[in-house]
Amino acid sequence: MTIPFAPQLDRAYMLSQLETLLNIPSPSGYCMEIMKYLEEEARRLGYAIEITPKGNGIITIPGRQSDKVIGLTAHLDTLGAMVRSINPCGTLRFTPIGGYAMHTVEGEYARIHTRDGRTYEGTVLSTKASVHVFKDAGEWKREEANMEIRVDETVKSKSDTAALGIAVGDFISWEPRTRILPNGWVKSRHLDDKASVAALLGLMEWLKREGRTPAHSLKLIFSTYEEVGHGSSYIPADITEMIAVDMGAIGDDLSTTEQDVSICAKDSSGPYDYQMTSRLIELAKRDKLAYAVDIYPYYGSDASAALRGGSNIRAALIGPGVHASHGMERTHADAIVNTAALLLAYVME
Template sequence: MAEPLHHQLDRDYITKQLEQLLGIPSPSGFCMAIMKHLGEELARLGFKLEATPKGNGIVTIPGQAPGKVIGISSHVDTLGAMVRSIKPNGMLRMTPIGGYAMHTIEGEYCLIHTRDGRQYEGTVLSTKASVHVYPDARDWKREEANMEIRIDELVKSKEDTEKLGIAVGDFISWEPRTRILSNGWVKSRHLDDKASVAAVLGLLEQLKRSGQTPAHTVKLIFSTYEEVGHGSSHIPEDITELLAVDMGAIGDDLSATERDVSICAKDSTGPYDYLMTSRLIELAKREQLPYAVDIYPHYGSDASAALRGGGNIRAALLGPGVHASHGMERTHMDAIVNTAALLIAYVQDSEEG
């Protein structure tokens, strides 16, 4: 009997890559460092990462059968912010990058990245940060205009902050607070979508180690603008089906857990391809991988971006279940490893559908 696919994967390798990815700041549009890391790791595995003009990366893996090219997309970019203005008292007003609720970042540590390469630490606070000072601090609405960043430098004026080299348009990244526990739980910001990127790297490591060749040519897309809606809006023209690997949401009437592979049947852009989705379900059943099929009405992916961008493709979506998405997220290594196992089954599958 063949060894189960999830046992063929190097769990320690996936865990190590996940931890490294989470430690590299990469808000949408500021992904140079993480793409450099990714390129170096892929080269070490024997794969070449080709950069697109917008900053995405593509790895091509020739398949056994010519004539069909499948795409697998995951995104390295995360939520973050940008300096909107410098206040007269030296504090920073920010503008968000990506869609998150302001209360999820209140009190968070951050880095301000200047365009000349300097970094400064700071903290995200309400403009009424102390209940000892402001009687309405508890009720003060957490929205962009009522939030600010306190810089951990001696600044008392706009001029003081400008002397540090901080300017409008500088990127701001959040402290990820990554904890990978011995029992398999992973809690961190930015598991959306670095957990999926780690799963894709696990797929590549297994292919390299086993010497296996995919059934069809595979083009892996690592996108850098997914959180702002256009990550994989343009994909290579020879791709006929695109599988987005992105986190699965948890809560309300959804059935996925943090240990499941989530297969999304429909999101805010409409239903995903019926045959592709059905085949993913069949493969998950065949490999005895815990999975759930769900519908995400407030969600979009790289696959939906490709469809909106005019791609004449079939598209589907799967990924590890992640709790508290766009907040203090949590998943389990089982979900990440099983996502990689389902990707192996998918790229080895010679059947259509």
């Protein structure tokens, strides 16, 4: 007899966790605060967490059988930026963290995090920001050299900005602008991949609440450098299967919607494991989950990072469908629930 996991999952808990996670700044390499929050939530649920030297978190959940260990990985890090230099007028030139088109951050509010613990606000603008001033403002190419951050302090020179403690190498995070609507729609920056982290927390909450033990031991890896390509490049040696839990892309000839759990058969790193992917499809069909199988030509995951890092594993990739990835993203609570339900179906067998 199968268990309908989706109705048993705590949807409100996952959405509450998602909102909290989205509002903690965590560009790649600046994940100390969000990892501290994850440690606290894991302990509250009754799980111990190990922090690796590079800053990833690993939660081990013993299983009923010891013949294999399944890794589930999602990443806490997001897109962001770093101060590249201070312009003579006091604005900031920045360098991207992660891969995004510059037009997706134009006009966005930013936070500048200094290394002595101060935080300042600013706005991302083109260097030709006003159509009333620059005739070619609309055609001005949105690229790194033509963008800047206007700091919300009284600064008129490079020395004024430096006097605030802002310096080259300071991290910059984007305002998430999170909205969780009563009808289940969720729009925010950084749903990649905090929606998947919320799904993993929902899985953990269900296991603890129901007092259940997975069929095989689990290692849940929360990585902090996925957006720059090496989040889970190291994984514990006892992991034999890994499922990367990351957002499902939407658009072009892809089938995934914002209410589906997306199952990726192949991305830019190549095909995922045939048996694991087939099993995930079978379970989604069996449990009548909204799902789609897709191929992502411009995408890589923490599972592919682990494989490139030399891990001798089988790997698969699933996640909630997210529209406008690496821009102003949107998903639906159903996609998060469906993702957590498919993971539970896989690990409880």
